[in-house]
Amino acid sequence: xxxxxxxxxxxxxxxxxxxxxxxxxxxxxxxxxxxxxxxxxxxxxxxxxxxxxxxxxxxxxxxxxxxxxxxxxxxxxxxxxxxxxxxxxxxxxxxxxxxxxxxxxxxxxxxxxxxxxxxxxxxxxx
Numbered sequence: 001x002x003x004x005x006x007x008x009x010x011x012x013x014x015x016x017x018x019x020x021x022x023x024x025x026x027x028x029x030x031x032x033x034x035x036x037x038x039x040x041x042x043x044x045x046x047x048x049x050x051x052x053x054x055x056x057x058x059x060x061x062x063x064x065x066x067x068x069x070x071x072x073x074x075x076x077x078x079x080x081x082x083x084x085x086x087x088x089x090x091x092x093x094x095x096x097x098x099x100x101x102x103x104x105x106x107x108x109x110x111x112x113x114x115x116x117x118x119x120x121x122x123x124x125x126x
Contacts, residue, residue: 001082002074007039007049009067009115015054022050034060060099063092067105068112076102076118083116096120 012018019038022028028040028050036059042048053064073079080094083106091113092105103117 004072007070009051070115
């Protein structure tokens with residue numbers, strides 16, 4: 001499987017304080033900001049990223065608070081077929097999201113929930 005990046009998901013009840021910690025103390029920059037989610041990237045190595053998520057009734061992706069990590073792969077359909085063939089615990093079946101990713105959730109043997117995703121082809125974006 002070709003992995004493009006792996007991003008820990010940190011759920012917080014203190015989004016502003018957590019943002020300041022990662023921006024001011026550690027020097028991350030905001031790469032994406034949506035209600036309920038910040039994707040923070042290293043200034044020197046942009047693929048080094050952290051997702052900070054919090055519960056919000058109007059969040060674009062409320063499911064992000066259920067995740068422990070997000071792994072971007074080259075071919076999410078092949079990863080999904082492999083997960084099924086291995087009998088892995090698929091928490092959420094594969095599907096396309098309106099913001100342009102195709103993903104599924106799988107539980108690792110230790111109980112962590114992993115988002116496995118690829119950018120959806122433009123023809124399948126809603």
